Amino acid sequence: xxxxxxxxxxxxxxxxxxxxxxxxxxxxxxxxxxxxxxxxxxxxxxxxxxxxxxxxxxxxxxxxxxxxxxxxxxxxxxxxxxxxxxxxxxxxxxxxxxxxxxxxxxxxxxxxxxxxxxxxxxxxxxxxxxxxxxxxxxxxxxxxxxxxxxxxxxxxxxxxxxxxxxxxxxxxxxxxxxxxxxxxxxxxxxxxxxxxxxxxxxxxxxxxxxxxxxxxxxxxxxxx
Amino acid sequence: xxxxxxxxxxxxxxxxxxxxxxxxxxxxxxxxxxxxxxxxxxxxxxxxxxxxxxxxxxxxxxxxxxxxxxxxxxxxxxxxxxxxxxxxxxxxxxxxxxxxxxxxxxxxxxxxxxxxxxxxxxxxxxxxxxxxxxxxxxxxxxxxxxxxxxxxxxxxxxxxxxxxxxxxxxxxxxxxxxxxxxxxxxxxxxxxxxxxxxxxxxxxxxxxxxxxxxxxxxxxxxxxxxxxxxx
Numbered sequence: 280x281x282x283x284x285x286x287x288x289x290x291x292x293x294x295x296x297x298x299x300x301x302x303x304x305x306x307x308x309x310x311x312x313x314x315x316x317x318x319x320x321x322x323x324x325x326x327x328x329x330x331x332x333x334x335x336x337x338x339x340x341x342x343x344x345x346x347x348x349x350x351x352x353x354x355x356x357x358x359x360x361x362x363x364x365x366x367x368x369x370x371x372x373x374x375x376x377x378x379x380x381x382x383x384x385x386x387x388x389x390x391x392x393x394x395x396x397x398x399x400x401x402x403x404x405x406x407x408x409x410x411x412x413x414x415x416x417x418x419x420x421x422x423x424x425x426x427x428x429x430x431x432x433x434x435x436x437x438x439x440x441x442x443x444x445x446x447x448x449x450x451x452x453x454x455x456x457x458x459x460x461x462x463x464x465x466x467x468x469x470x471x472x473x474x475x476x477x478x479x480x481x482x483x484x485x486x487x488x489x490x491x492x493x494x495x496x497x498x499x500x501x502x503x
Numbered sequence: 504x505x506x507x508x509x510x511x512x513x514x515x516x517x518x519x520x521x522x523x524x525x526x527x528x529x530x531x532x533x534x535x536x537x538x539x540x541x542x543x544x545x546x547x548x549x550x551x552x553x554x555x556x557x558x559x560x561x562x563x564x565x566x567x568x569x570x571x572x573x574x575x576x577x578x579x580x581x582x583x584x585x586x587x588x589x590x591x592x593x594x595x596x597x598x599x600x601x602x603x604x605x606x607x608x609x610x611x612x613x614x615x616x617x618x619x620x621x622x623x624x625x626x627x628x629x630x631x632x633x634x635x636x637x638x639x640x641x642x643x644x645x646x647x648x649x650x651x652x653x654x655x656x657x658x659x660x661x662x663x664x665x666x667x668x669x670x671x672x673x674x675x676x677x678x679x680x681x682x683x684x685x686x687x688x689x690x691x692x693x694x695x696x697x698x699x700x701x702x703x704x705x706x707x708x709x710x711x712x713x714x715x716x717x718x719x720x721x722x723x724x725x726x727x728x729x730x731x732x733x734x
Contacts, residue, residue, distance in 0.1 A: 293584045300576065300588050304595035311599045318606035326609060388620075416547060416617045 324358040326410055327381075327394070334379045334396045334406045335368035342367045342502055344495075346488070352495045363488060366394075367499050375500045377405070380488055384480035387472040389413035391422070395432065395481060399492050399499075402439055404481060407432035412473075419473035428467050428474070436461035437481070439489040446486060452478035524635070524643050528650030534627045535658030536707040541627045545659060546696035548618055552675050555663030557611045558618065559656020561600045563649065565622050568596040570636040570648035577637050589632045590623075597623045627651060658703070665699040666690045 332338060344352040344365040355364065366379040378399065383392040391414065396406035409423040422428060438447040448462040452475045458465035464481075466474035492499065522531065534540045544562070549555045572592045580588050601619045605612050622628065631651050636644040667673055670690030672680050689695050 293581050296576075296580055297584055297587060297591075300580075300591050304591050307595055308598050311602045315602045315606035319602065322605065322609045322612070326613075388617075411616075413617060413620065420617055 323411065327358060330394045330408045330410050331366045331368065331379045334394060334408055335366075335376050337370050338368035338376055339371045340369045340373070340502075342369075342499075344499070346491055350491050350494060352491065352498065363484065365488070365492070365499075367502065369502055373502060375502070378492065378499065379406075380484055382480040382484035384476045384483065386412060386414050386476040387419045388415065391473065391476050391480070393477065393480065395484075397437070397485070397488070397492070399496050402437055402489070404432055404435040404437050404485075407435075407477070407481075414470070414473045419470045421467050421470050422473045422477055425467050425470075427465065431458075431464045434461065435464065435481070437485045437489070438462075439485065439493070441490065441493060444490065446482065446489075450478055450482040450485065524639075524647035525650035525653075528631070528647055528652075529654040529657065532651075533654040533658060533707075534630075534651055535655060536704060538627075538630075539704075540630065541625045541655060543621065544618055544625065545662065546693065546700065548615060549659050549662040549666055549696060549699070550670065550691045551614075551667045552660055552663040553611075554614045555659035556656060557604075557615055559652070559659045561604060561615070561619060562622055562625060562627070562655050563652025564600050564603075565593065565596040565625075565628055566631060566648035566652040566655075567645050568599070568648075569593045569628060570631055570644040571641055572596075573632045573636040574639060574641045574644035585637060586633075589629060589637070593628050593632065594623050627655060661703050662696070662699045665702060666695050670695055 331341060335341075343355040343358065344367065345355045346363060346365070347353055352365070358364075363381045365381075368376040368379065370376055378397050379394050380397055381392070381394055383390050385391075389412070391409060391412040393407060393409045393412075395404050395408070397403075398405050407429065412420065412423070414420045414422065435450065436448065437450060439445075440447045448460065450462055450464065452464045452466050452471075453459075454471075455466050455468040457463075464474065464478045528534065532538060535542075535545055541562075544558055548558050569589070569592050573589055576588065576592075597620060600622065604615065604619060631648060635647045639647070664674070667675075668679055669687045670692075672678060672684040672686045687695075690699065
């Protein structure tokens with residue numbers, strides 16, 4: 280030890296320094312967040328519109344519905360606002376093609392937000408697409424790219440028992456290769472947590488949205 | 504300035520005083536080709552030049568930002584909590600980059616989104632903080648960050664170039680060999696990352712050795728008196 284060296288730091292000094300640095304870091308992060316918020320939102324809306332167009336091929340016109348707390352629907356002018364939104368798609372002649380529904384749940388790293396196509400007549404899920412996620416590259420992110428996993432959603436049974444107000448068979452995620460029933464999702468091995476998150480978000484969303492859609496189906500089909 | 508330097512990689516991590524901090528990180532102590540650090544992004548996202556450049560620039564931003572800030576507070580931070588302070592600063596830089604990438608380009612975000620938070624655990628960043636920024640003034644530290652960041656970007660884009668040109672037959676998305684070229688898809692797959700890295704490490708090492716030998720003979724020629732005594 281040289282005589283010039285400062286005396287050992289006190290606990291208070293350490294806490295004060297860490298506190299100051301954390302405070303400055305916090306300010307910087309919040310400032311960046313506030314300044315980029317509008318642009319990020321705009322970009323997310325573009326990603327969402329792309330997903331809707333891919334899930335409903337041939338779509339020429341779409342109407343975005345928001346769900347009211349009473350169970351009714353309101354037409355939204357754009358993608359503003361939060362909460363699950365329903366995208367009803369129509370072809371050039373105004374024929375109803377299907378409904379795309381927003382869903383999200385917590386995955387392994389962060390919230391996975393996704394969209395799925397729901398067919399109200401057959402009460403099945405006919406398409407699924409991840410919009411945004413932070414899952415581990417090479418493992419969890421296969422929920423976006425894995426082809427056998429995507430095949431789960433070509434006709435996933437989502438029947439709803441309207442008398443009991445619950446799903447006839449809740450959508451469940453089973454171990455890879457153990458799928459027996461049409462309402463089960465065959466998980467990706469090595470990405471169990473992410474696969475389960477997908478199952479959870481679909482089950483929760485169907486539970487919330489299926490009654491609303493069935494109540495308002497005529498209106499949605501006519502596009503008003 | 505660089506003529507005075509030896510070509511052998513120094514065993515220490517801090518730049519000798521004679522080294523220009525920018526050249527040091529960019530070339531002499533290139534984080535990928537010399538230190539073989541930061542292998543996760545090097546192998547994972549170099550399947551196209553654009554991704555490699557974007558990742559390199561994102562890491563450069565983090566390095567400059569964190570080196571600058573760490574150097575600014577270096578005299579105030581008690582040494583017992585310095586690592587915690589560095590990590591907080593690095594994590595802040597990474598979060599800011601994350602927001603910026605999300606705001607600037609959807610395509611880059613889609614390609615790199617999952618990897619950007621991982622910059623926080625890229626050992627190049629903490630290594631530069633501990634070895635350089637914690638001891639040196641702000642300007643030099645930022646220059647050091649810029650050099651190491653560009654060195655990392657250089658390495659990533661070299662790998663990306665081999666992998667994209669051979670694996671997809673394109674460079675920055677433009678076709679290189681015309682429609683009759685059958686791409687070597689292997690180069691886009693994970694093993695291609697290892698092969699491309701090996702090719703570049705070989706080129707780089709041979710180059711450095713040749714350069715070192717040449718300089719050694721040049722130095723000998725400059726001092727004939729010693730040579731005569733020796734013989």
